[in-house]
Amino acid sequence: MLTEAAYHRSLAAFARQVNQAAADRYGLVLRYDGASVYWWLRGRCPEQPAPELIAELLAARLGRAVQASDLGFAALAADADAQALLFPTSVPAAIENAAGLWRRLGGTSSSPAIPDSSAPFVANAAEQAGWRWHFDPPDASVARAAGRPVDAMDVQVLRSCAEQFLELDRRHGGGHARAFLGDFLTRDVAPLLRGRYPDTVGRELFAVAAELTGMAAFMSFDIGDHGAAERGFIQALRLSKAAGDRLHGAHILANLATQAIFLGLPGEAVRLAQAAVEGAGRRPCATVAARLHATAANAHALTGDRQGFEKAIARAKRALDCADATAPAWVCYFSPAHLAGTAMRSLLDLGQPGQALRYRQQALDLGPANMRTRALHTALTATAHARAGHIDQAALLALQTLQLARRIRSRRVAARITLLADVLVPHQPIAEVRTFLDQLPDQLLAERTGQAAGG
Template structure:
């Protein structure tokens, strides 16, 4: 009864602000009430009455009410504002339970029921404040929580289930590399929030199996986050990255946690938050996150740390970190017990990130050299998205060096590479091309006009 009273109070306030009568609102909603006695007076439940006599499906009623009042008020009114939708917590809150967050992610990103999506998305807006990492005691607490889950009950989960999750994660990762985050992201989220969620609630054959499953789930959550990041859905990416960190913490897998923190740092760099990026990158190489990583992964963590140092003006330290990343990658050897998640990182990737750091330091000739090395050593068919982004960055550096013709030649190759790719970062590259070339339009320069028109066509095709 108390909740019903609060709902009526909120509705009445919204109606007063819009200067509508109850009858007028009923007409706007297509309700065939209005002549059914006095049931709609303020002392009764307006919701019960309207839903009872409405020609609008009852499940849609909160959205219809909110839409009508939004039109009348000239501002957004959500079902949650009227007390008609369940409030959703900020899913980046480190104090939330891992599996509860997973259930909320399904409701928001898959089911889209019983939750006001607009409210959820507002709560999920990319937050710089949410980049602050939890205390050391949190990591210890999460490891203990994970151990307790293995005794919780549910379907029996074994090593074959872990391998199945890892196989699916590898498949999704390869699609992401070839086609960009715009392909198969819905399938990743569906699999993560359904099949994998059920595994996480199961009874495990051993504590080792539980840890492996939570680690495998962390990697899948990371892939979901990376695909969202690549699709420029940064709020969702941040949320999935946070969930990946939780899962890695419950798995007591420091190297996996470091891998995700590195991705969060990469995202923060791209979004223009260098200080926070450096903090995240420093955390990714702290203690066992670096010590327990294989040499290839150490190089990946280290080069992003170098980029964070470069972006914050610590040029000497950035140079030292770049050299260490090169040494770490050189130490990687066939037969190393490497996790599958580092399959993409090799000489070409190291050169790409090194070039990005040199660009931020101001060493543009050095950046050109490293970007070219990345292009020349990458297997473009398997890593089409990154290949296109590298070419885009190389062209942008040529522009800064006043080499417009050279930039257009490189960008033409970039447009060739991005044709089968659906990625927010390739779209950003195409947008940057058009912005840079806009002063040269209408001058009859064939190479410029061709790149400009092709970039416009790509943006239209991928909108």
């Protein structure tokens, strides 16, 4: 492409154009020269945002669309997923890392609702990102002097859209809207981040971009796409740092801890949850504090640490008792019912189904918008009843769970139902249990068979 664009005769001139584009668009000082281009031609991949700038310069010269993925960089092609595991050093790199991830999350409504991700969850990358978020110096400024002008009204429009995506996720599960959110981030949010804004507007813009990216990551987690989820959480963490929003960053770390709990990684879960609690500061918002301590309680329970669980759940309860209407929108969902569900899950992990059932009524005291949580908590309550020997009650709640799950596209819900089915299988002679097992969707039956085959 360099030859076709007649840049091959002066590699130094092309390098100067890349440097100038970085200065004009990002206010970033790059010092590429002809030798840099020589090594690019031999496969060395420059850091972002250079690949995006190279693609734009070539597109303008050739008169056709050119993507960074078209450039032939071996590292860019082989390590696209690895790039999203990194915690970018600069704000421009954070924008381009996030934009690259959003493009991969996007798609059409015909995309699979529950994809099988080829990207793994990398525990060390999550912990490294948490360390960098905690200890890297803050960004002195996020202002940009080039691009389309962005103002507070643009940010407000994004916040309104975020509320709608959040409601879709809670009502119908992550499989319902992730591709649409990825497209929205690519089409609407990325151009704004690449626009022109003062530092104050920029901080708000990065804050809402972090919320939306964290939401896309949670949708990925909910549908079992754990590699994409981790990468989304890491990029959301970096955007939160650019926004100067430590509370949201701590919330994202807690989401990574929750993912580690789901994946059965107790040591990583405890470390991430503790980093979230410490990173939120000494006097965080009460609702945020409650959510963080609840995650820590669940992580301690997974390790079998009863004392650690009790201390953390007590802190969560005290914090939630002090909650008021000043909590950020992204954490307002966390209610006494969510805390009760966490306590139930933790006590089941500790082998205490009878104590878990003390929380059953509160765990189901949910508003109509929390359809996924209701399905999760109903299955959890049924499992507690089954393990406590209350098979009739467990079977009744199991059937209710299937009814709730029909309109929810969530692998977490499916996993909770699968676990419940495994507990009820020995009680098949009971008619209600047999009815529940007969009504299991084919997908869940396949998952149960696969788990049994894998030991």
